Amino acid sequence: MRKVMILNGPNLDRLGTREPEIYGSLTLTDIEKLCHQTAAELELTVDFRQTNEESELIKWLHEAAETKTFVIINPAAFTHYSVAIRDAAAMLTDGLIEVHLSNPISREEFRHTSLISGLATGTISGFGANSYVLAIQAFARL
Numbered sequence: 001m002r003k004v005m006i007l008n009g010p011n012l013d014r015l016g017t018r019e020p021e022i023y024g025s026l027t028l029t030d031i032e033k034l035c036h037q038t039a040a041e042l043e044l045t046v047d048f049r050q051t052n053e054e055s056e057l058i059k060w061l062h063e064a065a066e067t068k069t070f071v072i073i074n075p076a077a078f079t080h081y082s083v084a085i086r087d088a089a090a091m092l093t094d095g096l097i098e099v100h101l102s103n104p105i106s107r108e109e110f111r112h113t114s115l116i117s118g119l120a121t122g123t124i125s126g127f128g129a130n131s132y133v134l135a136i137q138a139f140a141r142l
Contacts, residue, residue, distance in 0.1 A: 070094045
């Protein structure tokens with residue numbers, strides 16, 4: 001079975017209680033279950049992770065680069081300012097899809113810039129938890 005690593009950045013462990021009018025009422029655990037279910041239907045396996053630490057996310061991107069694992073990433077706030085995460089993502093050779101629950105372009109101006117988008121195979125945003133589902137489906141078709 002093909003494997004995809006799904007990486008989640010800071011504050012996403014607070015989903016369900018953090019600004020539900022923007023991010024929805026599902027928890028990250030709910031989204032993880034949805035990802036595993038979607039992947040199983042497509043005969044894929046998922047390695048789902050979350051961290052609030054920039055260095056840990058970088059380490060995981062290095063791991064994905066070394067093992068040639070496709071990555072779906074929601075870098076959260078790191079999207080807009082982490083050159084270190086951008087540089088680690090640039091090492092990926094098997095592909096990268098950037099996801100966001102909300103549509104950053106429809107929000108505050110500082111969220112309009114993504115350091116990851118230019119490296120990504122594609123970006124999916126604004127569909128809530130379904131952004132992850134769409135990313136898994138896109139990966140399955142690549």
